[in-house]
Amino acid sequence: MSDKILMKGNEAIAEAAIIAGCRHYFGYPITPQTEIAAYMAKKMPKIGGCFLQAESEIAAINMVYGVSSAGKRVMTSSSSPGVSLKGEGLSYLAGSDLPALIVNVQRGGPGLGGIQPSQSDYFQSTRGGGHGDYHMIVLAPASVQEMADLTVKGFELADTYRMTSMILADGTMGQMMEPVSLDFDVKPEIEKPWATTGTKMAREHNIVNSLSLVPEELEEFNFKRYDRYKVIEENETMFEEYMTEDADIVLAAFGIAARVSKNAVDEARKMGIKAGLIRPITLWPFPKAPFKAAAEHCKAFISVELSMGQMIEDVKLASECRRPVYLCNRAGGMIPDPKQVLDSIIKVNGGNN
Amino acid sequence: MVVFDKPHALIDVPLHYCPGCTHGIIHRLVAEVIDELGIEGNTIGIAPVGCSVMAYNYFNCDMIEAAHGRAPAVATGVKRADPEHNIVFTYQGDGDLASIGMAETVHAAARNENITVIFINNAIYGMTGGQMAPTSLPGQVTQTSPYGRDVNHCGYPIKVCEMLSKLDGPEYLERVTVDNVKHIRAAKKAIKKAFQNQLDGKGFSLVEVISSCPTNWGMTPKKALEWIESDMIPYYPLGVYKDRTAEKEAE
Numbered sequence: 073m074s075d076k077i078l079m080k081g082n083e084a085i086a087e088a089a090i091i092a093g094c095r096h097y098f099g100y101p102i103t104p105q106t107e108i109a110a111y112m113a114k115k116m117p118k119i120g121g122c123f124l125q126a127e128s129e130i131a132a133i134n135m136v137y138g139v140s141s142a143g144k145r146v147m148t149s150s151s152s153p154g155v156s157l158k159g160e161g162l163s164y165l166a167g168s169d170l171p172a173l174i175v176n177v178q179r180g181g182p183g184l185g186g187i188q189p190s191q192s193d194y195f196q197s198t199r200g201g202g203h204g205d206y207h208m209i210v211l212a213p214a215s216v217q218e219m220a221d222l223t224v225k226g227f228e229l230a231d232t233y234r235m236t237s238m239i240l241a242d243g244t245m246g247q248m249m250e251p252v253s254l255d256f257d258v259k260p261e262i263e264k265p266w267a268t269t270g271t272k273m274a275r276e277h278n279i280v281n282s283l284s285l286v287p288e289e290l291e292e293f294n295f296k297r298y299d300r301y302k303v304i305e306e307n308e309t310m311f312e313e314y315m316t317e318d319a320d321i322v323l324a325a326f327g328i329a330a331r332v333s334k335n336a337v338d339e340a341r342k343m344g345i346k347a348g349l350i351r352p353i354t355l356w357p358f359p360k361a362p363f364k365a366a367a368e369h370c371k372a373f374i375s376v377e378l379s380m381g382q383m384i385e386d387v388k389l390a391s392e393c394r395r396p397v398y399l400c401n402r403a404g405g406m407i408p409d410p411k412q413v414l415d416s417i418i419k420v421n422g423g424n425n
Numbered sequence: 426m427v428v429f430d431k432p433h434a435l436i437d438v439p440l441h442y443c444p445g446c447t448h449g450i451i452h453r454l455v456a457e458v459i460d461e462l463g464i465e466g467n468t469i470g471i472a473p474v475g476c477s478v479m480a481y482n483y484f485n486c487d488m489i490e491a492a493h494g495r496a497p498a499v500a501t502g503v504k505r506a507d508p509e510h511n512i513v514f515t516y517q518g519d520g521d522l523a524s525i526g527m528a529e530t531v532h533a534a535a536r537n538e539n540i541t542v543i544f545i546n547n548a549i550y551g552m553t554g555g556q557m558a559p560t561s562l563p564g565q566v567t568q569t570s571p572y573g574r575d576v577n578h579c580g581y582p583i584k585v586c587e588m589l590s591k592l593d594g595p596e597y598l599e600r601v602t603v604d605n606v607k608h609i610r611a612a613k614k615a616i617k618k619a620f621q622n623q624l625d626g627k628g629f630s631l632v633e634v635i636s637s638c639p640t641n642w643g644m645t646p647k648k649a650l651e652w653i654e655s656d657m658i659p660y661y662p663l664g665v666y667k668d669r670t671a672e673k674e675a676e
Contacts, residue, residue, distance in 0.1 A: 096505065122505045126498070127532035134495035134529070138502020141489045142469070142511065146502070164492045268487035268503070270510060273466040279481045281490040 076251035081219040081241065082149075084252050085175055086111035088220035089147055091256050092227040094173070095121035096146040098135040100128055100154060103187045104243040105177035108149040129154040133161030133174075140170040141280040143267030145227055149175035151243075152193050153184060155201065162236060163202030167282025169266075169297070171230035173223065174208070175239040177246035180405035188405025189243030191327060194382035197240050198356040205294050207301055208236040209308065210355040212326040216250035222353075224256050231262050233304055240355060242378065244328040244407065304357055311359035312351040315341065319348030321417050322366045323400075324387045325376035326352050328407060333376045336413035345421050355383070363390035372420050373397040376413055378406070396420075432456035434465045434485050441479060445639040445646025448476060448545065450603045451612070452483055455516070455543060458617045459486065462624065468512045469503050471496040473521035476551040480516050491515075494526020497533035500540045512623060514541040520550045523559040523583050530585070535594040537628035541619045544585060547636040548657065555641030559583045562660055567641070586633050586666040596628035598666040602635035602658065604650040611663075627670060635661055 079087070086108045089097070097112040109125065116123035126132035132148045139146035150158060155176045165172055176197065180190040197210045209229050211222040219241060226237035268278045284290040312330075315337055316322055325333040330351040340347035348370075350362045363373070372395050375384035381399040388397050400416035402408045431437055435456035442448045459465050468486040472478055474493035481488035491499040496515035504513045522530050522544050533540065549567055550556040556569040560582045564573040574582075586598045597619060601612035612634060619630035635657050637649035644652060665671075 096502070098502070124501070124505065127528050130495065131498040131501075131529050131532065134492060134498035135502035135505070137491070137495075138471075138489070138499040138504075139506045140502075141499070142503045142506035144506045146506075160492055161495075168490075268469045268489055269507070270467040270469060270487055270512075271465065271485070277485055278487045279490070280488070281481055283478060283490055 076253050078249050079216055079252050080107055080247060080249050081213075081216045082107035082177065082246040083111050084216045084220040085149070085223050085239065086115070087254055088223035088256070089173065089227070090115060090119065090121070091254060092145065092224045092258055093261060094145040094147050094227065095119070096139045096144055097121070097123050098126050098132040098148050099150065100126050100132050102151045102154045104179060104246050105149050105151050105175065107246070108175060129157035130160065133158040136172050137161055137165060137168070137170060140165065140172045141168070141268045143264040143269050145231070145261065147173040147175065149177065151177050151179045152181050152190070155193060155196070159202040161202075162200070162208065163204050163206065164282050165236050166200070166202070166206035166208070167204065168280050169234040170280065171234050172236050173226045173230055173239070174236055175241065178240065178242045180403070186405040187243065189328060189407060190378050190403070190405055191242055191329065192379035192382065192403065193240065194355065194377070194379060197238055198358070198386070206297065207356050208238045209233070209304065210238050210240050212240050212353055212355050213245055214327050214330045214351060216245070216248065216252045218353075219245060220252050220254060224258060228259055229308060233300055240327075242327050308354060309357045309359045310353035311362055312353060313362055314349040314351065316348035316350060316362065316366050318346055318369070319366065320346040320371045321348070321374060321421055322370045323347065323349045323374050323376055323413070323417070324352070324363070324383065325349065326355060326383070329376045329378055332408055332410055333413055335410040336417060339410060339414045340417045345417060347417050358386045358390060360390040363387060364392065367391040367394040370395055374400050374416055374420055376400045376408060378408075379403055432460045434459035436483055436485050438482065440483060442476065443640040445637065445649060446476075447603045447636040450609060451543065451545060451634050451636065452480070454609070454613045454616050455514070456484065457613065458620050461617065462620055464512050464620070464624070467510050468514065471500050471503070471513065471515040473515070473517040475518035475521050477516055477518060477545065478552065494521050494524070495529055496521065496526065497529040497538065497540070497542065501533060501536075501538050504538065504540055508539065512620070514543060514620070516543045517545065518551070519544070519546045519548065519558045519560040523585050531589070531592070534589045534629050534631070535592050537594040537596060539623055539626060539628050541623050542629070542631040543616065543619075544631055544633045545636045546585070546633050546661065547638040548582070549638050549641045551638050551641055562656060582660065584661065586631070589631065590666040594629060595631065595667055596669050597622050597630040598633075600633040600635065600661060600663050600666065602653055602663060604637070604653040635663070
């Protein structure tokens with residue numbers, strides 16, 4: 073077993089990105105993710121990398137667009153209001169089939185909102201975030217270890233499928249400290265023959281572009297992109313199941329909400345209620361299979377979220393509405409405690425325990 | 426013997442620009458400079474949103490199409506991805522560079538980002554059909570200033586070279602035009618210097634080219650070139666607005 077070190081979630085992301093070969097980071101300060109920028113500012117100049125504080129989140133995502141076009145691993149990070157500003161760039165990255173890693177350490181919204189943890193950018197992230205038909209691979213860590221693991225995985229997936237990977241974390245994940253192992257077996261980076269690295273007068277010029285004025289062509293690009301998304305749905309969906317096999321009440325939760333929910337499941341089991349948890353690790357692609365399977369035997373689902381209820385729609389779709397789906401939530405920067413989740417389980421189970 | 430040929434850096438395809446538009450001349454000047462400096466194989470161009478959005482189809486070097494106004498940020502990324510090898514230029518119009526992308530322009534200049542910016546100022550939005558630009562002249566009639574640009578209502582044009590010249594960052598700023606042979610020669614000299622500066626590691630070099638838009642100005646090509654002389658140049662005087670190397674040498 074490798075040595076573990078105590079790290080903040082945000083720092084674990086930064087260090088894992090460097091280990092994954094990322095040497096370019098662009099960002100703009102915003103709470104609660106600024107430690108990522110601070111870490112990069114300190115580390116990048118020492119290892120021949122580039123940290124640059126951009127004039128805005130818009131500029132940062134476009135600098136990402138530039139480095140990605142040039143064929144190198146690159147990332148930016150922000151928090152909810154800043155990610156809204158990046159929305160334009162996310163759409164262009166998708167339209168130009170460019171790989172990149174984006175980190176959103178979410179805070180409560182809408183508007184300027186607050187600085188406490190939230191999961192209310194679920195819709196924005198899983199539905200693309202900007203204009204047009206596209207998806208990002210959305211990864212939801214539930215521990216500092218996963219902050220690091222999914223960062224490395226995110227770069228690999230982005231390169232493989234030529235698209236954006238987003239780490240959708242929240243303020244808790246970013247700020248909390250846990251022991252983490254950074255002993256990664258990073259796969260060698262794949263060739264990028266499409267990149268604008270200069271023709272060296274040895275090939276036709278490469279063009280990185282999202283403009284397509286011929287609708288038949290643009291439609292074709294969209295169809296092809298969605299064919300690729302199908303492959304990702306089949307091969308890259310990730311989730312964790314906890315005591316779902318015989319569960320009557322199945323919780324659905326990701327990130328910090330999943331940790332709280334796990335405690336509530338344990339408490340419910342002690343009371344004799346058969347509770348379980350499905351924790352999506354990829355929010356897009358959403359893990360439909362475990363929900364469909366659970367719907368065969370469970371009585372109801374409860375979606376536990378730090379939002380007004382966003383993932384609940386995917387739970388309903390994935391379970392094909394075969395069982396009732398309830399919401400147990402806090403919003404605006406509040407986190408449900410295990411008791412609230414347990415009360416919800418007891419209520420949904422019929423209140424007899 | 427060939428006495429006049431297309432530059433290698435310019436692809437031999439018909440350009441989509443309107444008759445009498447000066448984009449074609451400026452494309453050619455940029456391509457000639459790329460040829461003369463022998464840098465095509467390492468050059469990456471960034472196209473804007475606007476009339477020259479499809480410049481990626483015209484230049485033989487690697488090309489990127491950027492979001493509206495974001496070319497200097499994209500160029501920053503490309504340059505920093507491989508500063509030793511990548512030679513990066515943006516080609517942007519006035520709406521792109523001086524309106525929606527002003528923040529990106531100013532900050533790239535302030536950082537003295539080692540890139541070359543070719544800024545086409547024709548005082549109008551061409552691609553969308555002739556709306557008021559940040560550089561439209563006071564009183565200028567456009568689709569969105571149908572009674573003439575009223576400075577009391579929507580303010581004054583932005584003089585980009587003058588404004589950027591107040592920053593400590595940029596290496597070189599020059600305004601040129603392409604309405605006659607003499608001016609075209611001067612424009613080419615400026616563009617070449619803007620690329621050479623990048624090769625020499627000197628930093629942010631911007632050439633503002635006063636350009637014509639006969640279609641949206643509602644003029645014949647000849648009249649449009651005359652209007653550059655009579656109306657544009659008095660408001661946007663030609664010349665070098667910053668040349669840090671020359672300033673240092675003069676000291």
